[in-house]
Amino acid sequence: MFVYADNAATTSVSKTALDAMLPFLTEYYGNPSSLYSFAQQVTEKVAEARETVARCLGAQPREIYFTSGGSESDNQAIMSAARVGARKNKKHIISTKFEHHAVLHTLKRLEKEGYEVTLLDVHEDGVVRLEDLEAALREDTCLVTIMFANNEIGTVQPIKEIGALCRAKGVPFHTDAVQAVGHMHIDVEEMNIDMLSLSGHKFHAPKGIGALYVRKNIPLFNLIEGGGQERGKRAGTENVAGMAALAAALKESCENIDIVTPRITAMRDRIIAELSKIPHSRLNGHREKRVPGTVNMCFEGIEGEALLLLLDRKGICASSGSACTSGSLDPSHVLLSIGLPHEVAHGSLRLSIGEYTTEEEIDHIVKVVPQVVEYLRNMSPVWDELERGVKPHLI
Numbered sequence: 526m527f528v529y530a531d532n533a534a535t536t537s538v539s540k541t542a543l544d545a546m547l548p549f550l551t552e553y554y555g556n557p558s559s560l561y562s563f564a565q566q567v568t569e570k571v572a573e574a575r576e577t578v579a580r581c582l583g584a585q586p587r588e589i590y591f592t593s594g595g596s597e598s599d600n601q602a603i604m605s606a607a608r609v610g611a612r613k614n615k616k617h618i619i620s621t622k623f624e625h626h627a628v629l630h631t632l633k634r635l636e637k638e639g640y641e642v643t644l645l646d647v648h649e650d651g652v653v654r655l656e657d658l659e660a661a662l663r664e665d666t667c668l669v670t671i672m673f674a675n676n677e678i679g680t681v682q683p684i685k686e687i688g689a690l691c692r693a694k695g696v697p698f699h700t701d702a703v704q705a706v707g708h709m710h711i712d713v714e715e716m717n718i719d720m721l722s723l724s725g726h727k728f729h730a731p732k733g734i735g736a737l738y739v740r741k742n743i744p745l746f747n748l749i750e751g752g753g754q755e756r757g758k759r760a761g762t763e764n765v766a767g768m769a770a771l772a773a774a775l776k777e778s779c780e781n782i783d784i785v786t787p788r789i790t791a792m793r794d795r796i797i798a799e800l801s802k803i804p805h806s807r808l809n810g811h812r813e814k815r816v817p818g819t820v821n822m823c824f825e826g827i828e829g830e831a832l833l834l835l836l837d838r839k840g841i842c843a844s845s846g847s848a849c850t851s852g853s854l855d856p857s858h859v860l861l862s863i864g865l866p867h868e869v870a871h872g873s874l875r876l877s878i879g880e881y882t883t884e885e886e887i888d889h890i891v892k893v894v895p896q897v898v899e900y901l902r903n904m905s906p907v908w909d910e911l912e913r914g915v916k917p918h919l920i
């Protein structure tokens with residue numbers, strides 16, 4: 526049996542998205558910047574895709590900029606807000622300890638350039654506290670960037686309240702919503718969001734296409750110099766096929782959220798309930814405040830990498846943290862941020878399911894994971910010491 530349980534890393538391209546993109550790879554290959562009518566048909570499609578994305582987010586079309594994905598959107602939002610801030614001598618940025626590296630590494634770069642960065646604690650449940658944010662806000666804060674949903678543990682932040690607080694203090698608020706868009710209802714007006722990053726390949730559009738929402742009164746600087754595409758804010762010939770696919774996939778996902786969410790949530794809860802029966806295991810992140818499809822658990826006494834390799838042999842694709850950090854032996858910064866000791870963080874497993882996941886696949890997961898954990902523990906000297914009481918159990 527083959528079970529793809531790594532939808533937080535990437536998703537398959539849906540039939541809807543594929544059908545939407547194909548004409549732009551074959552028949553309608555004109556460059557939208559060209560003036561003849563053959564290309565103008567393509568220009569119209571770009572406008573249509575932008576309208577669709579805007580509608581799904583409660584935004585206006587002119588507030589949507591297409592990019593190459595979540596990483597670029599995050600970089601542009603943060604670098605732009607930093608430049609705007611510098612003009613007013615505001616060089617303080619607030620974020621959290623468990624952001625995606627596209628955010629954290631951009632902030633590191635800004636620190637080297639003289640900006641001051643405050644990373645908020647996300648507490649044991651992986652949720653930011655408003656009082657922590659309130660205490661961190663300063664006169665010279667030029668940006669608050671807090672992710673909507675975490676990519677490793679799936680916890681969802683109080684975005685509307687964070688946005689309201691930032692709005693009241695006159696500080697722009699950006700959210701990396703890559704894990705939430707297409708999976709949760711999002712309205713940038715209602716949620717007081719000034720800038721939002723999204724990525725197509727996390728909701729069944731292809732890789733390499735994303736978007737950045739920027740509220741109309743917020744100035745935006747470009748990262749990439751060149752032509753005047755995206756109203757001068759993002760140079761480069763448009764990835765029209767990608768834009769059409771992203772818009773189609775997003776529209777389909779948003780229309781189906783209310784039907785799909787209860788089913789995915791029920792399957793996720795079954796995984797949590799079954800795997801929690803494994804002794805010395807724990808669920809990472811708040812039990813309820815989470816995206817429908819993501820489960821992250823730790824099993825004491827085993828190595829995440831070994832677990833993944835054995836699961837792979839049983840046909841299960843899973844992850845031990847984010848796709849970006851696997852391959853490194855350091856435990857994930859996300860798991861450390863919620864206070865897990867190094868040795869526990871090493872034994873983590875992320876399963877992220879989606880709308881194409883079936884009950885039979887969940888059956889396979891909840892049967893195989895406990896077997897593999899037991900098998901690894903039987904061979905583990907660390908587990909042996911824990912069981913003999915040489916070392917105390919940590920979870």
Ligand SMILES: *Cc1c(COP(=O)(O)O)cnc(C)c1O
Nearest residue numbers: 594595596625627676703704724
């Ligand atoms: C996947 C992901 C990104 C990066 O998006 P790409 O389109 O792969 O560049 C950024 N942030 C989060 C939370 C993600 O899950």
